[in-house]
Amino acid sequence: MPELPEVETVRRGLEDHLDGARIADVELRRKDLRFPLPRDMRARLCGRRVLGVDRRAKYLLVRLSDGLTLLAHLGMSGSFTLLQADEDCEQGPHDHVVLHLEDERRVIYTDPRRFGIMDLLRTGRESRHKLLGHLGPEPLDDGWDAAALCDALRGRRTSIKAALLDQETVVGVGNIYACEALFQARISPRRMAASVAGRHGTTLRARRLVSAVKSVLAEAIRAGGSTLRDFRSLEGELGYFANSFQVYDQEDASCVRQGCDGRVRRIVQSGRSTFYCSGCQG
DNA sequence: AGCTCGACCTGCACGC
């Protein structure tokens, strides 16, 4: 269930609990997820110590000693679980990678659909990595503003919904939060991206959209964080429960906006469900 | 060059 807020929640959980831990052994129960795992992954991870955990877009970057970074993407269904030294757990069919820590805790990467990714890279070489090099700006950075969004949208003839999902426009926004942000900004998901940008400077719509994206993501992180009490939240699901969506997966519901008597509709754009209110997102 | 769509994979909810 990972868009930026879920990945950020997992990042915090991993960092809080793994900082300083040393990897004693690695079990690779599969040799591929979405892509083949690095052949020497076990040997390169063994003995490394966790120095911190960063996030870029929806990627986790586990910083390890000796200038090594473990890159992980959760795909659609990936999750991390941390087991305490004394904790036992039946092995699941989709537990693909297990990091055994020196203190006998275990970090388990589970991913039924295997759209996830793991790779190793040299710390500092992120921008040269094939999967990271082309990524757009971070939505929660102060530098990402209406001017930046307008620059990215100008001339684009696709829908604003599709443009938001494009990780070159801005990273971290997935199908749920794209729908939610467009609702909050009262912009039709079908509107042409270029028309949100206008011709020069910024537009009111772009300003509303930037502010909606930031607040929707920040609020979701806050909700995820608020339930992050124990290791179970490393699975990333508890935080998700805390969310109540205004439009996503709310087809036929009455619009929650005061004074709007519209209903939530579902359409398909670029092969993906879009939920929006036909009343106030005209 | 930019855009849409298929592909990747499993599980689950639904209708017949």
Next chain:
DNA sequence: TGCGTGCAGGTCGAGC
């Protein structure tokens, strides 16, 4: 109960 269908949080790359 069992089977077929469609759908699900992502994103790369083929093909227009």
